[in-house]
Amino acid sequence: MRVGILGSGLMGGKLGTLFARAGHEVVFSYARSRKKLEGLARDAGGNARAGTPGEAAREADAVLLAVHWSRMDDVLKQAGDLPGKVIVTCSLPLNAANTELVIAHTLSGAEELAKTLPKARVVSAFHTVPSEVLFGVYEARRKASRPSLVYCGEDKKAKAVASELIRGVGFDPVDAGPLQIARYTEPFALLVAQLAYEGTGGPELAYRFERFRSRGSENRIVVKV
Amino acid sequence: MRVGILGSGLMGGKLGTLFARAGHEVVFSYARSRKKLEGLARDAGGNARAGTPGEAAREADAVLLAVHWSRMDDVLKQAGDLPGKVIVTCSLPLNAANTELVIAHTLSGAEELAKTLPKARVVSAFHTVPSEVLFGVYEARRKASRPSLVYCGEDKKAKAVASELIRGVGFDPVDAGPLQIARYTEPFALLVAQLAYEGTGGPELAYRFERFRSRGSENRIVVKV
Numbered sequence: 001m002r003v004g005i006l007g008s009g010l011m012g013g014k015l016g017t018l019f020a021r022a023g024h025e026v027v028f029s030y031a032r033s034r035k036k037l038e039g040l041a042r043d044a045g046g047n048a049r050a051g052t053p054g055e056a057a058r059e060a061d062a063v064l065l066a067v068h069w070s071r072m073d074d075v076l077k078q079a080g081d082l083p084g085k086v087i088v089t090c091s092l093p094l095n096a097a098n099t100e101l102v103i104a105h106t107l108s109g110a111e112e113l114a115k116t117l118p119k120a121r122v123v124s125a126f127h128t129v130p131s132e133v134l135f136g137v138y139e140a141r142r143k144a145s146r147p148s149l150v151y152c153g154e155d156k157k158a159k160a161v162a163s164e165l166i167r168g169v170g171f172d173p174v175d176a177g178p179l180q181i182a183r184y185t186e187p188f189a190l191l192v193a194q195l196a197y198e199g200t201g202g203p204e205l206a207y208r209f210e211r212f213r214s215r216g217s218e219n220r221i222v223v224k225v
Numbered sequence: 226m227r228v229g230i231l232g233s234g235l236m237g238g239k240l241g242t243l244f245a246r247a248g249h250e251v252v253f254s255y256a257r258s259r260k261k262l263e264g265l266a267r268d269a270g271g272n273a274r275a276g277t278p279g280e281a282a283r284e285a286d287a288v289l290l291a292v293h294w295s296r297m298d299d300v301l302k303q304a305g306d307l308p309g310k311v312i313v314t315c316s317l318p319l320n321a322a323n324t325e326l327v328i329a330h331t332l333s334g335a336e337e338l339a340k341t342l343p344k345a346r347v348v349s350a351f352h353t354v355p356s357e358v359l360f361g362v363y364e365a366r367r368k369a370s371r372p373s374l375v376y377c378g379e380d381k382k383a384k385a386v387a388s389e390l391i392r393g394v395g396f397d398p399v400d401a402g403p404l405q406i407a408r409y410t411e412p413f414a415l416l417v418a419q420l421a422y423e424g425t426g427g428p429e430l431a432y433r434f435e436r437f438r439s440r441g442s443e444n445r446i447v448v449k450v
Contacts, residue, residue, distance in 0.1 A: 019394065084344060088376075126236065134236075148432075165249075176420060184415045199401075208435060210431055214361040
């Protein structure tokens with residue numbers, strides 16, 4: 001495939017490099033300088049070149065949109081008309097400080113509950129998996145790799161209690177931070193529900209967070225971008 | 226620990242049963258009938274009993290709140306004052322039809338983009354993992370169990386393209402449905418970012434969805450609840 005990269009920063013630079021390595025024809029565009037684009041293209045090998053957003057989009061089978069939300073209008077203006085084009089976007093609607101979604105929820109059920117119960121110690125937990133998976137996870141609790149379960153809250157003692165409960169029923173507890181993070185975990189719960197109930201494969205769905213570290217093939221890129 | 230269950234439906238009934246099996250002392254409360262609570266307690270074994278919300282909360286080290294959002298005020302009124310109590314909540318702020326969050330975002334960046342580009346075929350992808358994990362995942366792509374990567378969109382062709390790109394860089398593509406699901410995947414991306422950048426273990430974080438099926442110890446419960 002021909003893939004045009006609109007926004008060759010951390011995500012766009014790395015994904016474009018990997019697309020090229022995977023055999024696709026890549027055009028990098030929209031970085032701080034033409035030189036950066038050319039460096040990326042050179043490092044990515046024979047399948048990649050530097051170009052303008054218009055060039056990146058023109059003959060692309062897919063356009064990867066990987067700009068900061070604040071640059072969206074500008075890059076789209078430069079890319080020109082995109083009728084019928086396949087746009088794969090990984091741009092999140094973040095504010096300038098990258099601290100929160102500008103198109104988003106501004107409260108969570110857990111925070112609302114904590115307001116209702118100002119003297120209680122509220123932890124949000126167990127909401128991110130469907131009930132259908134609970135017994136399967138419990139039965140598999142002696143196996144090496146447990147599924148994760150995120151929880152969040154303000155109170156240390158309460159979080160320790162939640163963590164123990166989570167571990168006891170077979171999950172690996174993952175502390176996601178303060179109660180405000182329920183603004184992310186609650187929509188995540190809906191994503192899990194969507195996959196469990198609307199997807200294929202059945203509702204017995206859990207998730208596991210895992211780390212994948214590069215053995216070094218990334219270093220050059222990180223320095224260059 | 227003593228765990229009081231407020232809301233003994235699918236989640237509360239199952240979690241309470243597993244807490245009891247894991248050795249905790251459980252009081253089930255707030256189901257459609259006292260008989261249901263007693264059936265749950267009997268099936269959960271010696272560590273469980275039925276009670277009122279007040280009884281469930283009174284001496285509990287932790288209270289599991291597992292009611293439908295619409296029942297929240299009522300169950301809290303019945304549970305009485307909860308000063309200092311550890312409340313573990315898995316109640317999501319869902320509307321009566323369980324179709325969407327009532328405390329939530331009502332739009333996503335991806336949908337906004339699709340409005341801006343009405344003739345293009347927008348797919349939301351690659352936003353749910355940090356750039357730091359990309360090379361590690363790519364290098365591990367020949368291994369048996371790949372991490373998942375969710376994508377969503379309206380256009381079949383565009384989704385097939387996105388899926389191929391995702392697979393090519395080492396992830397297992399997971400079709401999460403229409404573009405509106407970006408309302409869940411975008412906050413999920415922020416959750417992943419929170420774990421990657423604010424948690425321990427480093428930013429090279431990916432996730433995998435997995436299914437865990439019960440080998441049968443659940444069946445009795447499902448019928449009873």
